[in-house]
Amino acid sequence: MSVADKSERRAARSAETSSGYPAPNAFAMERLTTPVRIAAALREQIAKGALPPGTRLHEVEFTAAFGVSRHTLREAITLLVGEGLLTRVSFKGVEVTRLSAEDVRDIYAARRLIELPAVEALRDAPPERLSALLAKIDDLVALPATVDSQTMNQADVAVHLALVAVHGSNRISAAYAALIAEQHILLFSGYNADDVAATIENHAVFGSLLRKGDDLAARVQLERRLKRAEDELVRACRPLIER
Amino acid sequence: MSVADKSERRAARSAETSSGYPAPNAFAMERLTTPVRIAAALREQIAKGALPPGTRLHEVEFTAAFGVSRHTLREAITLLVGEGLLTRVSFKGVEVTRLSAEDVRDIYAARRLIELPAVEALRDAPPERLSALLAKIDDLVALPATVDSQTMNQADVAVHLALVAVHGSNRISAAYAALIAEQHILLFSGYNADDVAATIENHAVFGSLLRKGDDLAARVQLERRLKRAEDELVRACRPLIER
DNA sequence: GGTTGTTGGATTGTTGCACAATCTTTTCAG
DNA sequence: CTGAAAAGATTGTGCAACAATCCAACAACC
Secondary structure, three states: OOOOOHHHHHHHHHHHHOOOOOOOOOOOOOOHHHHHHHHHHHHHHOOOOOOOOEEEOOOHHHHHHOOOOOHHHHHHHHHEEEEHHEEEEEOEEEEEEEOOOHHHHHHHHHHHHHHHHHHHHHOOHHHHHHHHHHHHHHHHHOOOOOHHHHHEEEEEHHHHHHHHHOOOOHHHHHHHHHHHHHHHHHHHOOOOOOHHHHHHHHHHHHHHHHHHHHHHHHHHHHHHHHHHHHHHHHHHHHHHOOH | OOOOOOOHHHHHHHHHHHOOOOOOOOOOOOOOOOHHHHHHHHHHHOOOOOOOOEEEEEEHHHHHHHOOOHHHHHHHHHHHHHOOEEEEEEEOOEOOOOOOOOHHHHHHHHHHHHHHHHHHHHHOOOOHHHHHHHHHHHHHHHOOOOEEEEEHHHHHHHHHHHHHHHHHOOHHHHHHHHHHHHHHHHHHOOOOOHHHHHHHHHHHHHHHHHHHHOOOHHHHHHHHHHHHHHHHHHHHHHHHOOO
């Protein structure tokens, strides 16, 4: 799945800070607890559209499907509720969060707040962050026009994560990743063939602007791209409202 | 406690969007589930310094203390781990997150990214957001110099939340509140008498600058204030590292 | 003496079942 | 047809048990 798992992110962060626990060295492989794995599976299902917005999650059904206890499943659900992917109402049930048009605009307001200053922050950031970003852009641009939407999506997300990483704040990156995951609730259809070409072209332009050091133009182009994506998502979530 | 409860925030958000569930009317009082209440209690304990960073949370002890089942407590812990207030290591235990100096800088990078543009956004925002912000500032300025640090802290947080609300994004506000809660792990000592006078003075200046419409000066003053607070917190967390 | 298994106790992760609290649907009286 | 009451279904919480893992003490070896 395209978006980093939240617990993994958390663990990665505490590993590089003083977590207090002895030596989380590189060989201490991450032991994933069962609820975390189930949450990851559900997250992937939601991201790929197998569980469209509004889908009810029946506890006993899903316990059978995953072969785990009800407690364990409930904990996995709690994780996803915290991320905003699921919505829980007491004694009524859990469903895949329905994003309203207002939610989409909310998400994009947050994305703009994080992404646009990231372009400007490139100037003062360590140069390896720029090269990391350019590498991700090149990866995307190198994709063939026949690529499937899933792969395209992952490459796109990788670019934006690299951009946000320019800020150099793990918490900003984590918050941003949460936004992306939430918006992916609506990305079931993904890119169609036309979008693939356009996206590649846009990223190529974006990359060349960054290489030229024309941050302002890059920022403007990114802003326009975000605006278009927002409008498209708003349109996409409209038909889901009256379910 | 000064920072809004995360689940409450989440619930409030879904209430104002198309949650799909019938009639979340104003009288449907929020039924708080047990883990949410326990998480709130723990959060408050952490914020007031009763549980300093590095404190181990022994499951059976705490189940007895709260009079709840072990699973219920574990779910409460999961909530707080998701917020970053607690750190869990498999089969070893849970402890109150130890914030390193790097963490503090990380938090303040995120705070700057959110707060500073909020000052500029005041120009285009609905006027009631400015008045709401000014009201919170006036509340703080009106506090007597003898006020206790707890109250002072709450008033301060209220100001900053009102400032961030200028963005008009629930997700931005939620992310910001999470940052504040996390930083409160270190705020056990709170403001001392000297700080109280300085804080009141600073906010008075900030308010008058905003009333004059001098956003730029207000932004500069806020930036300086954030920088000082960051340095102070870095100093405060130093002695906690080698525990 | 210092290092390396080994062992037992302590703590967490997970399960299963039970029951209470609440919502939803059906039934039935008027 | 309307509205209240009962039945059924689903979620919230508790209790007890076992499995997996960590930790500290101890024994064995060089």
